[in-house]
Amino acid sequence: MKFAVVVFPGSNCDRDMAFAITNALGEEADLVWYQEADLSSYDGILLPGGFSYGDYLRSGAIASTSGVIEQIRQAAEKGKPVLGVCNGFQVLLEMGLLPGAMLPNQNLKFMCHHETLRVENNQTQFTDFYKEKEEIQIPIAHGDGNYYCDEATYQTLKENKQIAFTYQTNPNGSVADIAGITNEQGNVLGMMPHPERAVDVLLGSEDGLRLFQSILTHWRNNHAINA
Amino acid sequence: MRKVKIYITLKEGVLDPQGKAVQHSLHSLEYTNVGEVRIGKYMEVMIEDKDNIEQQVEKMCDQLLANPVIEDYSYSIEEVV
Numbered sequence: 001m002k003f004a005v006v007v008f009p010g011s012n013c014d015r016d017m018a019f020a021i022t023n024a025l026g027e028e029a030d031l032v033w034y035q036e037a038d039l040s041s042y043d044g045i046l047l048p049g050g051f052s053y054g055d056y057l058r059s060g061a062i063a064s065t066s067g068v069i070e071q072i073r074q075a076a077e078k079g080k081p082v083l084g085v086c087n088g089f090q091v092l093l094e095m096g097l098l099p100g101a102m103l104p105n106q107n108l109k110f111m112c113h114h115e116t117l118r119v120e121n122n123q124t125q126f127t128d129f130y131k132e133k134e135e136i137q138i139p140i141a142h143g144d145g146n147y148y149c150d151e152a153t154y155q156t157l158k159e160n161k162q163i164a165f166t167y168q169t170n171p172n173g174s175v176a177d178i179a180g181i182t183n184e185q186g187n188v189l190g191m192m193p194h195p196e197r198a199v200d201v202l203l204g205s206e207d208g209l210r211l212f213q214s215i216l217t218h219w220r221n222n223h224a225i226n227a
Numbered sequence: 228m229r230k231v232k233i234y235i236t237l238k239e240g241v242l243d244p245q246g247k248a249v250q251h252s253l254h255s256l257e258y259t260n261v262g263e264v265r266i267g268k269y270m271e272v273m274i275e276d277k278d279n280i281e282q283q284v285e286k287m288c289d290q291l292l293a294n295p296v297i298e299d300y301s302y303s304i305e306e307v308v
Contacts, residue, residue, distance in 0.1 A: 058294055094294070101296035116271050148241060148297055152295055173242070 001219050004042040006161040007099055008063045013049035013086065017196045021046070024199035025184045026211045036103040042154075045072055047088025049141070049194060052059050057101055059144040069095050081125060082188045086142055089180070089190035095178030098181055098190045099157070100149035106173030110143040114204060115193055116168040117179050121161045124182055126177070126189045126216035129210035136207035138193035140171060145192040147174035160184050165191055229274050233302045235293045239280050273307070278305060288300035 003021050007014045012032055021029035029046070032039070039045060047193070053062035063069075069091075076082045076097055084092040092098045105111060114137050119130040128134065154175055157163050164181035172192075180191030195208030237243050243265050250264040271291065274280060284302055293300040 006237060057292070061294070093296075099296075101294050103297060105243065106242070106246060108244050108248060150296075173244070 001027045001043045001216050003027065003044045003046050004032045004039050004196065005029055005046045005048055005069060006037060006039075007031050007048070008052035008087075008091075009049050009050045010048070010054055010068070010101045011050035012085065013194065016194070017046050017048040017085070019055070020196035020199045020212060024209050025216060027216060034063075034066055034191075036038050036060060037068045037071060039068070039071045039075055041162070042080070042082070043126055044215060045075050047072070047082070047181055047199075048196075049086030049088060052091065054137065055087075055144070058090075058094065060087055060092075060094040063091045067198070074096065076183070076188050079185065079187050079196035081169040081219070083126065083211075083215070084190040085194055085196065086145075086192055090144065091190055092188065092190040092226070097188055098176075098183055099161050100147055100181070102144045102146050104144050104148040105142070105171070105203055111145075111171055112139070112141040113171075114132050115171060115179070117165045117193060120163045120166050121182075123161070124164060124186045124189070124214075126182070126211055126214050127164055128218065129214040131163075134170065136198075137205040138165075138195055138198050138208055139204070140193045141197075142172070142192055145172040145174070147172075147178045147192070149175055157181055162186075164189060167194070228307045229280060230279075230305045230307050231272045231274055231302055232249060232305065233270040233284070233288065234267060235270070235288075235298050235300045236265060240296055240299050249253050261279060263282060263305060 005017045018029040119134045122130045122132045166177040167179050170177045182189045195211045198205040198208030240270045244266040253261045275299045
């Protein structure tokens with residue numbers, strides 16, 4: 001399976017993401033500069049963490065107006081898996097591929113530590129290697145990770161089982177402890193915690209690896225059916 | 228040219244931790260009559276004269292300058308001599 005890691009000016013977790021795919025998962029990943037990106041030949045799209053455009057205006061806002069966004073939207077419409085982590089999640093929100101918006105952390109601090117997440121929905125192509133309600137250790141590293149949506153949107157997220165992960169101890173003030181959500185079709189996942197930084201025991205946790213294994217297995221199964 | 232002054236504020240009901248921190252700080256300076264503080268953004272955008280300039284400004288606010296999920300905006304347009 002071949003992944004594109006889309007690199008914006010200011011992305012800084014792009015290599016971690018590529019490392020997770022190539023070294024831990026054993027698949028292919030290209031770092032693709034946003035301006036020259038042709039995403040058509042890739043099987044999965046990864047939007048890494050960092051500070052695209054210095055987080056000017058709002059985190060992810062300026063990246064969400066760049067030319068590559070239309071290609072990301074098309075990939076999502078075709079049903080390809082699209083994963084946005086941290087700043088990647090913020091970009092997915094700002095481009096409207098996922099509902100809601102990010103606010104500064106409630107305590108106004110940048111936070112960087114491991115969090116215990118609960119897998120709320122293990123029936124997605126990103127989470128089916130986890131058990132339902134399983135608790136996993138994934139690090140966070142963000143200043144603007146306070147997920148906000150209005151009550152109606154929250155009800156829709158709940159009814160459609162779009163809430164993939166929640167925090168056990170809400171670190172940032174997110175609505176309903178939300179750490180990660182999918183789109184309605186389930187092929188776009190945005191999450192603030194960094195699964196790519198939890199792919200080896202040396203990193204303190206390997207709980208993130210199963211997220212990538214889920215994507216790969218789902219893709220292989222799908223591919224075998226289509227072939 | 229026109230100077231467009233754009234004010235962006237968090238929507239009512241959206242928690243503003245920065246405003247809260249400033250409110251507490253004002254209280255500790257003994258401005259005990261200070262109520263809620265809300266912090267927003269102010270932008271000045273120079274735009275060449277054009278028909279439907281208001282429509283254009285609203286469109287750019289909706290598309291980029293404000294995030295309609297969490298923010299409201301208002302603006303005024305001034306003649307620049």
